[in-house]
Amino acid sequence: MGQALAFPENFLWGTATASYQIEGGTWEDGRGESIWDRFARIPGNVHNAETGDVACNHYYKYNEDLDLLTSLGIKSYRFSIAWPRLFPEKGKFESRGLDFYKRLIEGLEKRGIEPVATIYHWDLPQWIQEQGGWTNRDTIQHYLEYARVLFETFGNRVARWITHNEPWCVSFLGYGHGIHAPGVKDWNAAVKAAHHLLLSHGEAVKMFRGLNLTTQIGITLNLNDEYPASNSEEDLRAADRFDMYQNRWFLDPLFAGHYPHFQQNTVFDEFVSDWGFIQSSDLETISQPIDFLGINNYTGGPVKADKNTPIVQAVHSETDRPKTDMGWDIYPEGLYRVLKRVQSDYTGALPLYITENGAAFSDTVIKGRVPDDNRINYLQRYFEAAHRFIQEGGPLRGYYVWSLMDNYEWAFGYSKRFGLVHVDYETQERTLKASAYWYRNVIRCNALDAN
Numbered sequence: 001m002g003q004a005l006a007f008p009e010n011f012l013w014g015t016a017t018a019s020y021q022i023e024g025g026t027w028e029d030g031r032g033e034s035i036w037d038r039f040a041r042i043p044g045n046v047h048n049a050e051t052g053d054v055a056c057n058h059y060y061k062y063n064e065d066l067d068l069l070t071s072l073g074i075k076s077y078r079f080s081i082a083w084p085r086l087f088p089e090k091g092k093f094e095s096r097g098l099d100f101y102k103r104l105i106e107g108l109e110k111r112g113i114e115p116v117a118t119i120y121h122w123d124l125p126q127w128i129q130e131q132g133g134w135t136n137r138d139t140i141q142h143y144l145e146y147a148r149v150l151f152e153t154f155g156n157r158v159a160r161w162i163t164h165n166e167p168w169c170v171s172f173l174g175y176g177h178g179i180h181a182p183g184v185k186d187w188n189a190a191v192k193a194a195h196h197l198l199l200s201h202g203e204a205v206k207m208f209r210g211l212n213l214t215t216q217i218g219i220t221l222n223l224n225d226e227y228p229a230s231n232s233e234e235d236l237r238a239a240d241r242f243d244m245y246q247n248r249w250f251l252d253p254l255f256a257g258h259y260p261h262f263q264q265n266t267v268f269d270e271f272v273s274d275w276g277f278i279q280s281s282d283l284e285t286i287s288q289p290i291d292f293l294g295i296n297n298y299t300g301g302p303v304k305a306d307k308n309t310p311i312v313q314a315v316h317s318e319t320d321r322p323k324t325d326m327g328w329d330i331y332p333e334g335l336y337r338v339l340k341r342v343q344s345d346y347t348g349a350l351p352l353y354i355t356e357n358g359a360a361f362s363d364t365v366i367k368g369r370v371p372d373d374n375r376i377n378y379l380q381r382y383f384e385a386a387h388r389f390i391q392e393g394g395p396l397r398g399y400y401v402w403s404l405m406d407n408y409e410w411a412f413g414y415s416k417r418f419g420l421v422h423v424d425y426e427t428q429e430r431t432l433k434a435s436a437y438w439y440r441n442v443i444r445c446n447a448l449d450a451n
């Protein structure tokens with residue numbers, strides 16, 4: 001072991017979760033159907049046809065789960081709110097759904113843990129999807145009605161509001177590739193959905209400012225370092241296209257007020273014949289100043305040209321980097337590079353948070369212990385990358401490990417374990433993994449042992 005790498009005083013060590021992935025209780029207290037309830041029930045969409053019906057039963061076990069946060073010394077907890085609990089049907093508001101988040105936020109306050117809330121982490125009410133979901137501009141008005149209730153109820157009690165989690169996944173996986181809910185495979189729809197998500201973000205920021213709230217609002221993007229596999233003209237172009245699709249499609253409108261262009265074309269031109277859904281003042285709204293940017297980063301890597309892959313005409317090339325159980329390259333340098341690039345090209349002095357980073361491994365409980373050294377090693381290396389950025393003056397203010405506990409990993413069902421805490425889905429027993437104890441020590445010392 002080398003010296004300790006100290007983090008700044010007040011650095012926010014956290015963990016993150018999302019409503020559909022942990023809550024269960026999907027039919028309790030008047031909750032309506034979400035697009036994930038519907039999508040998961042269609043054979044072939046989700047591993048083993050698993051649903052979020054029970055998940056970690058957090059809807060009932062939230063107190064026990066908040067105690068876990070306390071036992072780890074977590075400073076800040078990022079959770080998301082389930083829209084279908086509040087607006088289960090068109091024109092219907094359900095106060096019992098809101099009450100759950102009152103209890104949750106009170107529970108955090110009582111324990112001295114800072115609440116950070118994501119307004120939309122993928123569980124769109126199904127009734128809104130029936131009207132076109134995010135491809136319909138009217139969805140923005142429904143989103144604002146929902147956001148207003150949250151701002152007026154909780155306002156300054158939430159330290160940071162995150163308008164959206166990973167609009168890339170919502171639009172491109174949900175409406176383009178069709179491998180997430182609502183399962184639409186139409187790239188024209190995907191690009192439209194992305195635009196409406198971004199616009200709803202901008203409108204929510206305006207609303208938040210109008211209510212004179214004094215806490216903060218921002219958005220979370222999933223950003224990766226996508227670099228050319230070689231210096232060939234084809235690979236350079238391929239990496240640029242990949243970067244446009246993965247990163248710039250969201251960073252440019254949010255921070256530069258325009259969509260990206262590659263030699264006057266976008267990667268989507270072939271699929272979008274009419275860009276009329278982008279109205280004149282939309283980009284001004286989308287690029288409203290925000291208080292922070294949340295970055296989710298797990299992987300990234302070399303990109304090579306591949307004419308057979310639609311949209312990007314590029315694929316990741318194989319590396320000899322170790323991989324997580326998701327098959328994702330472990331690439332901590334990529335986190336550092338993403339932070340540097342975002343700061344220099346887009347955000348400057350704006351506070352940044354890693355709102356998600358973590359790894360899935362196939363953990364098992366052995367005599368009451370979960371020896372997940374691979375996760376400790378992963379986190380150690382990613383924390384070192386974050387530390388390097390901070391040492392160089394980077395405005396990184398906090399780090400939320402994904403995830404507090406094992407949970408429903410979308411189309412992978414319960415087959416991927418990302419938690420610091422192991423969940424036995426039969427008994428709902430929670431067991432702290434070795435990484436949880438390790439993380440507790442990092443938090444306690446506010447420092448990392450340098451390897």
Ligand code: IFM
Pocket residue numbers: 018021166296356402409410418
């Ligand atoms: O589980 C997801 C989360 O919901 C969004 N970001 C990535 C995580 C791991 O895939």
